[in-house]
Amino acid sequence: MKTRIAGTVVVAALVIFAGYAALYIAPDERTMHEIQRIFYFHVPSWITSFTAFTVVCLANVAYLLTRQQRWDSLGVAAAEVGVIGCTIGLLTGPLWARPVWGVWWTWDARLTTTFILWLLYVSYLLLRGLLEDPERRATLSAVFGIFAYLDVPLVYVSNRLWRTQHPQPVILGGQGSGLNPTMARVLLLCVVAVFGIMIPLLLDRYRLECLRHELDELRLAVEARSTNSDSALSPATGKDRS
Amino acid sequence: MSTARAAAILLTKELRLEFRTRELLNTTIIFAMVVVVLFSFAFNPTPEESRRYGPGLLWIAFLFAGSLMLHPSFAREQSNQTLDALRMAPVSTFAILLGKMLANFIFLSLAEVVLVPVFAVLYNVSLAGVIGRLILVLVLGTLGLVITGTVFSAVSAHARMRELLLPLLLLPILAPLLIAAVEATVSLLADEPVLDRTWTTFLAGFDIVFLSASWLLCDFLLEE
Amino acid sequence: MTANSASLAHTVPETAGLGLSFERVEKRFGSFVALRDITLEILPGEFVALLGHNGAGKTTLLRIAALLMNPSSGRVQVHLASEARRGGRLQPSSAAAAAQPDADDPIAPATAKRYVGMVGHNTLLYDELTAEENLTLFAQLYGLHDIRERVARGLETCGLALRAGSAVRTFSRGMRQRLAIARTLLHGPRLLLLDEPAAGLDRQGLAWFSETLARLREGGCTVVMSTHARNESLDLATRAVLLTGGRIERDSGPRGDPRPILAALRSEA
Numbered sequence: 001m002k003t004r005i006a007g008t009v010v011v012a013a014l015v016i017f018a019g020y021a022a023l024y025i026a027p028d029e030r031t032m033h034e035i036q037r038i039f040y041f042h043v044p045s046w047i048t049s050f051t052a053f054t055v056v057c058l059a060n061v062a063y064l065l066t067r068q069q070r071w072d073s074l075g076v077a078a079a080e081v082g083v084i085g086c087t088i089g090l091l092t093g094p095l096w097a098r099p100v101w102g103v104w105w106t107w108d109a110r111l112t113t114t115f116i117l118w119l120l121y122v123s124y125l126l127l128r129g130l131l132e133d134p135e136r137r138a139t140l141s142a143v144f145g146i147f148a149y150l151d152v153p154l155v156y157v158s159n160r161l162w163r164t165q166h167p168q169p170v171i172l173g174g175q176g177s178g179l180n181p182t183m184a185r186v187l188l189l190c191v192v193a194v195f196g197i198m199i200p201l202l203l204d205r206y207r208l209e210c211l212r213h214e215l216d217e218l219r220l221a222v223e224a225r226s227t228n229s230d231s232a233l234s235p236a237t238g239k240d241r242s
Numbered sequence: 243m244s245t246a247r248a249a250a251i252l253l254t255k256e257l258r259l260e261f262r263t264r265e266l267l268n269t270t271i272i273f274a275m276v277v278v279v280l281f282s283f284a285f286n287p288t289p290e291e292s293r294r295y296g297p298g299l300l301w302i303a304f305l306f307a308g309s310l311m312l313h314p315s316f317a318r319e320q321s322n323q324t325l326d327a328l329r330m331a332p333v334s335t336f337a338i339l340l341g342k343m344l345a346n347f348i349f350l351s352l353a354e355v356v357l358v359p360v361f362a363v364l365y366n367v368s369l370a371g372v373i374g375r376l377i378l379v380l381v382l383g384t385l386g387l388v389i390t391g392t393v394f395s396a397v398s399a400h401a402r403m404r405e406l407l408l409p410l411l412l413l414p415i416l417a418p419l420l421i422a423a424v425e426a427t428v429s430l431l432a433d434e435p436v437l438d439r440t441w442t443t444f445l446a447g448f449d450i451v452f453l454s455a456s457w458l459l460c461d462f463l464l465e466e
Numbered sequence: 467m468t469a470n471s472a473s474l475a476h477t478v479p480e481t482a483g484l485g486l487s488f489e490r491v492e493k494r495f496g497s498f499v500a501l502r503d504i505t506l507e508i509l510p511g512e513f514v515a516l517l518g519h520n521g522a523g524k525t526t527l528l529r530i531a532a533l534l535m536n537p538s539s540g541r542v543q544v545h546l547a548s549e550a551r552r553g554g555r556l557q558p559s560s561a562a563a564a565a566q567p568d569a570d571d572p573i574a575p576a577t578a579k580r581y582v583g584m585v586g587h588n589t590l591l592y593d594e595l596t597a598e599e600n601l602t603l604f605a606q607l608y609g610l611h612d613i614r615e616r617v618a619r620g621l622e623t624c625g626l627a628l629r630a631g632s633a634v635r636t637f638s639r640g641m642r643q644r645l646a647i648a649r650t651l652l653h654g655p656r657l658l659l660l661d662e663p664a665a666g667l668d669r670q671g672l673a674w675f676s677e678t679l680a681r682l683r684e685g686g687c688t689v690v691m692s693t694h695a696r697n698e699s700l701d702l703a704t705r706a707v708l709l710t711g712g713r714i715e716r717d718s719g720p721r722g723d724p725r726p727i728l729a730a731l732r733s734e735a
Binding site for chain 2: 529532533534535536576577579580582583584586587588589590591592593594595599603604606607608609633649
């Protein structure tokens, strides 16, 4: 309990400081001025989301190899966190694009990849919702998850090749090259802050899923004991007595 | 029994079943044609626009028609649980999957054989001189579609709302394939037709990646 | 129809029986437990009557035995009888097995499939194919030789030779069941799993089925048959196992007398 409170305080402080840094410490960007500051949350959310999706794939592989329930739980927790990060990325992108470029959306390689990633993992979660048997759900969504992850590099490469053929305005104009050192440091701080939010979120969701399964196990154990103790007369089963 | 031989036997079975009823083939062809025709109503393209956007339209028509056609692949086996019989037989799971992939490939290719000339006529696109290379692009693209589609047909066979689920799962995964196939087709239909090596290799790569993944994961698809 | 061995690598000689063992098998579907702590050793040549009400777990048990379903925990294995090996006609499958000449030799699932047959609730037939095409398909999948003769013989024995060229879709319930049984017997299984096989059969069909079963038993085939109702074939049973709520409630054992348990069933039906 104490660690949770301490942890929350640390993360909250980190986020507040990161926000402050993004808004006040980071120098003003030459062309885009204030609106560019979205970049400090847009980029970290993309990084966390991609990391989360990698965790999903690893969890899927681990589940298929070991059949241990916790890997399936980790997979769904990571997928949900990843989708959140992806959604934030997709929402902040247009918020930036509109004032800067006058358009809400542009089909540049990175944005398109993010959109398809979002679609893929939302489909993953939808698939899980539509499969009822838990073992089958875990196995089949693991297979789909692996296919989805294999698709990600293909999506990115095809988009890059495509966009070099049809150049478009690049939203994060030149952010990779010649980044002012202060900006770089603020960005790093924001990445750490966003991870600081996402990782506990992931762990909590994972724990929730594990608890759900534990509850099911306990219920089974109770049922088993009640049918065991007096199978001939137990009303719970209502089955045959020979 | 070798996987290839078992897949061949199962392919014959799938073909025999389909040609007896022909329901899948007819519906797929008509549906794709409807998409092609509706496009001209929706966009009323000039000849120049037709050439530019035509390949995109063609591949979207294949993608939609294909993803609808793939659903019955495994759903068909559910009425009498014939899949149980296949799984009990001494054939590998991959053979079962491969048999269906090959059958789907043939069905979709037949639909394409009908559609491509129709498309060429309706949109005044000349295919002379590029037929061979166009066939290569069509084959590689269709392979990618049926490989992933057959796998997802198995994945969605046990889910609720499976008719809707299959396109939902399939279309995002196929986004790279769509881009590659369209670009390759566009460069073949340009004034100076050229077989774009990059995109063609990409298509082949896509097919290999997902065929390998299917082979590795096939047992998980059909187990209970 | 006598059981012939499939003409493949002679892993299982013609007179060998197949045994089946369940070790602490459990099967769960989500929070529903279909089978609990099933430990059962079926020796080659036994005829086990699997009894119990609907929902007791009989179908699940048979599906696991047919290797269609994986148990949630525990192990199921198909064995080759040790007597067959002692007869000197076979080499043991491993050094470990060779070291224990009396222990049964487990068969790998892929091999076991050639010698296992199951008749289930569903016909497992393709409605749009003809009777002959259905049988031919499965004969091919099992790698049998002389397919045409076998299929013809199979159709004749189950009385469907005249309808060989008709689609199964046009068959009555009884005819479909007969064809389903014929399909299962085509590859000469040495372990037969039957889930309510008499359902839908008319009197003639039942007579044919009982006769066929008796002949298979003479040939040494191991049979596990589930039923929840009275059935003439039960007279052939050498053992009775009663399932209740996913557990084995009563088992007459390999050398016991199944009749008391069977009698209880009869009085209810």
